Structures are given as structure tokens and as C-alpha cells.
Amino acid sequence: MAHCLDDDKDCMTNVSAPVSDTLAAELGAIVGSEHVLADDNGRALHSRTTEPDSRRCNAVVFPGSAQEVAAILRLASRRKFTVWPFSTGNNWGYGTKNAIEPGAVILVLSRMNRILEVNEELGYAVIEPGVTQQQLYEHLLAKHPGLIADCTDSTPLGSVLGNAIERGYGYTPYGDHFGHLCGLEVVTPTGEMLRTGGAGEGCPTWNTHKWGYGPAIEGLFSQGNFGVVVKGGIWLHPRPERMLLFTIDANGPDELGATMDALRVLALEGTVRSHVHTANAFQTLSLVQKYPADLLARGTRIPTERLDALKAQFGIPDWTAVGGLYGSAAQVRAAKRELVHALRGKGRVAFFDKAKVEQSKRLVELWQRSAGRGMGAMVAQTIKSMVTRKDFALVALLPEMYGVLLGRPTWSVLESAYFKSRAQPAAPPLDPARDGCGLMWLATAVPMTGTQARTVLALAEPLFTTFDFNMSACLTMMNERTLFFLLGIFFDAENESERERAAGLYRALHATFTEHGYQQYRGGIPEWTAAGTHATPGGRLLGQIKQALDPCAVLAPGRYRI
Numbered sequence: 001m002a003h004c005l006d007d008d009k010d011c012m013t014n015v016s017a018p019v020s021d022t023l024a025a026e027l028g029a030i031v032g033s034e035h036v037l038a039d040d041n042g043r044a045l046h047s048r049t050t051e052p053d054s055r056r057c058n059a060v061v062f063p064g065s066a067q068e069v070a071a072i073l074r075l076a077s078r079r080k081f082t083v084w085p086f087s088t089g090n091n092w093g094y095g096t097k098n099a100i101e102p103g104a105v106i107l108v109l110s111r112m113n114r115i116l117e118v119n120e121e122l123g124y125a126v127i128e129p130g131v132t133q134q135q136l137y138e139h140l141l142a143k144h145p146g147l148i149a150d151c152t153d154s155t156p157l158g159s160v161l162g163n164a165i166e167r168g169y170g171y172t173p174y175g176d177h178f179g180h181l182c183g184l185e186v187v188t189p190t191g192e193m194l195r196t197g198g199a200g201e202g203c204p205t206w207n208t209h210k211w212g213y214g215p216a217i218e219g220l221f222s223q224g225n226f227g228v229v230v231k232g233g234i235w236l237h238p239r240p241e242r243m244l245l246f247t248i249d250a251n252g253p254d255e256l257g258a259t260m261d262a263l264r265v266l267a268l269e270g271t272v273r274s275h276v277h278t279a280n281a282f283q284t285l286s287l288v289q290k291y292p293a294d295l296l297a298r299g300t301r302i303p304t305e306r307l308d309a310l311k312a313q314f315g316i317p318d319w320t321a322v323g324g325l326y327g328s329a330a331q332v333r334a335a336k337r338e339l340v341h342a343l344r345g346k347g348r349v350a351f352f353d354k355a356k357v358e359q360s361k362r363l364v365e366l367w368q369r370s371a372g373r374g375m376g377a378m379v380a381q382t383i384k385s386m387v388t389r390k391d392f393a394l395v396a397l398l399p400e401m402y403g404v405l406l407g408r409p410t411w412s413v414l415e416s417a418y419f420k421s422r423a424q425p426a427a428p429p430l431d432p433a434r435d436g437c438g439l440m441w442l443a444t445a446v447p448m449t450g451t452q453a454r455t456v457l458a459l460a461e462p463l464f465t466t467f468d469f470n471m472s473a474c475l476t477m478m479n480e481r482t483l484f485f486l487l488g489i490f491f492d493a494e495n496e497s498e499r500e501r502a503a504g505l506y507r508a509l510h511a512t513f514t515e516h517g518y519q520q521y522r523g524g525i526p527e528w529t530a531a532g533t534h535a536t537p538g539g540r541l542l543g544q545i546k547q548a549l550d551p552c553a554v555l556a557p558g559r560y561r562i
Contacts, residue, residue, distance in 0.1 A: 018043060019059045019105070023079060027061050027105075030071045035062040035111070046089070046106060049096040050417065050432050050439040051526055052491070052499035057084075057099065057106045064111040066187055066230040072107065073228070074191035076554040081105055084556045085228045087129040087162025090155050092417060093441035093488070094166075094524025096433045100558040109159075112230065118144050123236045124182065124207045125149070129161040129229060133409040136160055140236070140407075147236040148407035150174040153277075156409035157429055161232050165222050167522055169478060171405050173326060174237045175275035176478065178222050183207040185231035186221050189550035196221070207233030223522070224542070225556035226549050237407070240326040244336060245357065245402050248278070248321035248347040253457065256319050257450025258346040260475065260483070263321075264448045267480040271338045274405065276323035276477040281316045282307070283472040283488060286416035288314055288393035291490070296420060299495050301470045315390035321347065323477075324405040350388065357402045360387070364396045420490045420498075438493035440506055444485040444513050445521040448477060456485050459512055467505040484521050507531070528561050 018038040019027070027036045037043065037060040046060045058081070063069045069085075076083045082099065085107040089097040097106055113130030118140070127136065134156035136149050150170040152163055164177035174180045183206040184196040197212025199205070210218065220226045250259045259278070266272040285307075295302055302310070310316070325335040336351060343349050352360070363380045370376030372392075384395060400410040417432040417439050418425040425435070432439060446452045453475055464471040472488035487509060491502035503526070510530045513520075520527055542562045546553075 017058065017103075019081075023081075024059065026075060026079075027059065027072065030075070031061055031063050031068050035064070036060075045434070046097055046108070048433040048436075049098050050092045050437050050493070051095065051098075051524075052438070052440075052493075052503045054096075055098045055100070055102040055104075055525075057097075058103050060097075060106045060108060062108050062111050066112075066185065066193065069107065069109075069187045069228050069230055070191040070193065072105075073187060073189055073554060076105070077190060077552040080552065081554065082557060083107055083554055084559075085109065087159030087165075088132060088157060090158045090431075091162075091166070091524065092154075092432045092437075093439045094522070095526070098525055099556070100525060100528060107228070109162075109228075109230070115139050116231070118147070118236075119207070120144055120147065122208055123147060123238060124233050125236055126183070126207060126231065126233050127160060128231055129159055131160050132157045133160055133163075137408055144236075146239050148172070148239050149234065149236055150177065150180070151404060151407055151409045153401075153404050153410060153413040155414055155430065156411065158409075160234060161229060164232070164234065165229055167222060169275055169476065169484070171275050171277065171322075171324065172237055172407065173273040174235060177234075180235040181218070181232055182210045182235060183233040184218055184221055184229050186227035186229055188227045189552070189555040194227075220545070223560050225559040225562050226545065228555070239406075241328045242326070242332040242353075243402075243406055244325040244332050245352040245398070245405055246321075246323055246325065246336075246339060247350045247352075248319075248323075248343060249317035249350075250278075250319040250321070250347040251317050253454045255347055256457075256475075257454050259319070259321065259343065259450075260448060260453045261450040262342040262346055263477055264480065266338060266342055267448075267477060269338075271335050272323060272477075273326060274323040276321050278319055278321040278475040278477075280471065280473040281311050281318050281320075282470045283416070283474055284316050284320055284394075285310055285314065286419040286472060286488075286490065287397060287413065288391070290418070290424075291420045296422075296492060299468075299492065299498050301465075301468050307470070313391065314394060315388070316394070317348075319347075322401055352398055352402065354402070356387065357399050360384075360395050361399045364392055367392045420492045422492070422494060436493050438491035438499065438502065440489040440491075440502060440526055441524070442487045442489070442506060442509050442513075442527070443520055443522045444487075444518045445478070446475075446483045446485045446518065448479075448481050448483045453483060453485075456513070456518070459516060460485075460487060460509060463505060463508050463512065467501045467508070469501070469505060478521070523560055528558060 024038045047054050047056045082104045084099040084104045086097050088110045089108050109129040112128040114128045117126040133151040140147050150172045152170050164181050167178040169175045196218040250256045325332045363384050367380040400412040411428045414430050415425050417437045421437045474486045476484045478484045489502050491498040506526050
């Protein structure tokens with residue numbers, strides 16, 4: 001049951017009428033009427049999602065300060081409606097800006113977008129949840145060029161804090177985003193303000209000493225519903241003297257397993273510190289072309305022989321790893337030697353420094369200007385062949401990934417969300433939910449061994465075949481001991497059968513991994529509403545904390561099943 005918005009009576013969960021004029025006026029009195037959307041068009045736009053089902057909200061509110069967030073939560077307790085907060089709302093594949101049930105008031109914190117402090121000496125920034133990856137990148141580049149912030153390969157308009165609170169990750173040595181948060185300011189469900197780390201105003205270690213004094217409560221405000229984070233400290237990486245991008249091509253499960261084992265050893269030794277992403281051929285293909293139109297019309301998967309032909313056309317191996325080596329010139333040279341030695345007889349390693357990346361960019365531009373024909377194309381093709389046998393479409397991604405490894409956001413990878421969309425991606429800013437893309441993510445944590453990598457692949461691949469989808473997979477080295485196994489389900493959102501099969505595949509994958517003892521590293525509405533229980537001692541403790549902090553159950557009830 002969801003709480004009614006107009007009185008204290010309960011209402012059915014499928015009711016999603018807009019808020020009453022009275023409540024809209026009360027919300028407008030807090031944030032300004034221009035920052036409240038309760039009309040049908042506004043509610044529909046902000047309820048769009050990339051999952052098979054969406055849930056219509058009752059209103060969207062854009063607070064401009066922590067005090068306004070607190071006032072809205074106090075109003076929610078008094079008027080008995082649920083509030084679901086989002087930083088910028090670009091959580092595609094996990095639920096976008098949807099609540100579990102229709103009828104919620106959605107809080108979007110994008111107006112709270114101040115960069116409050118950058119401390120060059122200690123290497124951190126204090127920011128609000130509306131600060132985007134692009135905004136922080138540009139600010140640092142202009143005013144603090146000696147520092148970089150890790151970023152994801154998703155939208156440049158994604159929230160830095162929002163992604164960190166969800167425990168998202170990037171590529172650099174600071175790629176564990178929640179691990180590099182330090183010092184949060186939070187509004188509790190009853191409208192109170194608190195700081196994590198036991199720190200009051202003026203504490204000089206609030207953004208340097210993550211654990212503070214006494215029990216560490218920072219984790220309660222990650223992947224949960226115990227409060228709204230309205231300010232946070234994020235550690236920044238010193239801009240390295242050198243960064244060398246590397247790729248590793250691996251074919252077959254044995255080479256993949258050997259590559260994972262070699263990377264684990266190198267990470268434990270400290271040679272490789274970046275969060276290496278290893279994508280399968282299907283995921284790489286989604287970066288360089290659209291899904292074949294004839295197969296899309298029939299609602300079926302790409303047959304093996306046709307997929308093999310596409311791999312050969314673009315020069316795509318079964319698996320492609322991307323990472324970076326960071327440090328002084330001497331450190332990078334030493335790490336390069338170690339990486340080459342460790343991968344000998346396993347995956348094939350290639351290296352790209354800044355000069356080689358710039359050369360690749362110029363060759364791609366020459367190829368594009370000549371439209372792949374004539375003398376210009378021949379020159380570009382000849383020079384490229386000395387560096388790589390991969391297609392120009394893949395070479396064009398090198399400058400983008402090089403930038404990401406130095407904290408520069410890109411739109412290029414997000415274009416893959418349009419793989420099965422009937423429309424071409426428009427010019428940025430891209431919005432897969434707005435544009436009707438079908439995409440779901442299922443993210444599983446796996447011990448970082450070659451054996452475990454092969455095991456989870458063997459569990460997942462037959463299920464994709466059963467539901468008539470190709471498997472999109474990426475293994476990311478989250479730390480020296482753990483892989484994140486990210487599975488993407490691309491589907492045609494205009495095809496009802498595909499939507500149903502996508503939902504069925506997600507449920508089957510979730511059930512299978514749960515049965516085999518694996519846990520998800522991150523969840524969203526598809527995971528929170530999947531079969532299963534949190535009736536464990538830990539789950540009961542979280543429920544008790546929720547009851548104490550949110551007695552009226554107004555803040556995102558059911559999020560992460562709490």
C-alpha cells in the first residue's frame with residue numbers, strides 16, 4: 001500500500017493521480033511553485049525509464065537547499081506521502097527516477113549544484129548532489145589542474161555524489177567512488193540534519209578521516225533509505241606525471257581466466273591500480289554499430305555465425321580489457337614491463353600513450369573526412385595498420401577512453417544504450433529513458449579468480465540463450481580481490497514480447513546467482529522487486545534502524561528492500 005497524498009487514508013498502489021492543489025501549493029511554498037511539476041506531461045516525462053515497466057509519480061519537486069529538503073520531509077511525515085530522492089535522476093538500467101510503487105513524490109536534487117570547496121593541499125572537494133561529472137571536471141581543469149576526479153563512462157551529466165552513494169565505479173586508482181567519499185551531510189527522514197564521522201561544524205578532519213570517532217555510520221546513507229545526502233567530501237587524485245592506456249585482447253574462456261588471474265596478482269602487488277574493465281565482444285559491438293535491423297524486426301538474437309562475422313569485420317576479440325598505468329615516467333615504464341611479462345602467453349597487450357592517442361585521433365578524422373575512400377583513406381588505413389588491425393570505429397574510442405582514464409567524462413559509451421532503440425541517438429545530452437531505450441543492468445560481485453570468472457559466465461550465458469538474447473557482459477576489477485560482473489540486457493522497448501522476455505531473463509539471472517550464493521553489488525527496482533527475502537539478522541537490524549529513523553515510512557520505503 002502507498003500513502004494517499006490528500007489525507008491519512010491508504011490508497012491502492014496503482015493510483016497515481018497528481019497531487020491535490022492544496023499539497024502542490026504547500027510544496028510550492030517550500031521550493032517555489034516553478035520548481036514543482038504536477039501536470040500530466042511533467043509527471044509522464046519524469047516517470048520514463050529504460051526498464052520494461054514504469055511507475056507514474058504524483059509530482060516532481062526540485063529543492064534548492066538542504067533546508068528545503070528537510071521541510072519537504074517534514075511535510076511528508078505530516079501529510080503521509082512517500083518521497084523518493086534522486087541526485088540528477090540518470091540512473092538508467094536500475095530504475096531511473098522511479099519509485100517502487102506509483103504515486104510517490106520524486107525529489108530531484110539537480111538545483112543543489114554548488115562546488116563548495118576544493119582543497120589542493122589535501123586533495124579533496126566538498127560538493128552538493130547536483131554537481132555533475134562534467135561540472136567537476138571543468139572546474140578542476142580551470143582552477144585546480146593538478147587534481148582529477150574519477151568519473152564513470154556513463155553520462156557526463158551524472159551526479160558525482162549520487163553515483164558514489166550508489167557505490168558506482170570508474171577507471172582510475174580512485175575508481176571506488178564510495179570508498180573515496182569522506183564526510184557527509186545528511187537530512188534524516190524526520191527533517192533533522194547530521195554529519196557523519198561524528199564531526200561538528202569546523203572539524204578539520206571531516207573530509208580527511210573517513211571513520212571519524214565511534215561507530216562509522218557513513219555506510220548507512222549508501223544504498224539505503226535512512227537519509228538524503230545533501231553535501232559530501234570526495235577525494236581527488238593528483239594528476240599523474242604519466243598515464244599509459246593499455247588494452248588486453250583475450251579469446252576464449254581459458255585466456256580470459258588467465259588474464260583475470262594475472263591482473264589479480266599485478267593488483268595485489270600494486271603494479272596495476274586502475275579499475276580494469278573487461279568487456280565481451282557483444283558489449284564492444286554495441287559501442288560501434290546499431291543492432292542489425294532485420295533481426296530487430298524479428299525480435300531475435302544475433303546468431304553465432306553472424307556475430308562472428310561482425311567481430312571479424314571490426315576486429316573485436318572475445319574479450320577486451322581497458323586500464324591505465326599511473327605514476328612517474330620511471331614507474332610507468334616499470335609497470336609496463338611487469339604487465340607485458342605477466343600476460344606473456346595469455347592475452348595480447350597493446351599500449352597507447354598521449355602521442356599515440358593523438359595520432360589515432362588524427363587518423364580517424366582523416367578517414368572520416370575522406371568518407372573511407374580515396375588517397376586520404378589509403379593513407380589513414382596504411383598508418384593505422386602499423387598500430388592496430390581494429391576498425392576505425394574502435395580506434396575512434398581510444399581518445400575517449402584515454403580521457404576517461406584521466407577523469408574526462410564522455411558521451412561515447414552511453415550511445416550503446418541505444419543499441420536496440422529504433423531511433424538513432426540524438427546529439428548530446430543523451431537521455432535513454434526519454435528516448436525510449438530498453439536496458440537493464442544486473443551487477444554481481446565475484447571473487448577475482450579466473451575460475452570464478454568462468455563459473456559466472458557459465459551460469460549466465462545459457463539463460464541469455466533461453467530467453468533469446470545475446471549476452472552483454474563486463475568484468476571489472478573493483479579491487480585486488482573482487483570482480484564486478486555487469487550484465488546488460490538490451491531489448492526493444494517497442495516490442496511487448498521482448499519487454500516480457502527481458503523481465504523474465506532478469507528474474508532468472510537474479511534467482512540463479514542468488515541460488516549459487518552470489519550477491520549483487522548494486523540494485524535497482526528490478527532487483528528490489530525480485531523474489532527473495534531479507535529476513536536475516538542483518539536485514540532485521542536495518543528494519544529496526546529504519547523504524548527508528550523513519551517512523552512514518554516516508555523516505556523511499558522498500559529501497560534496497562529496507
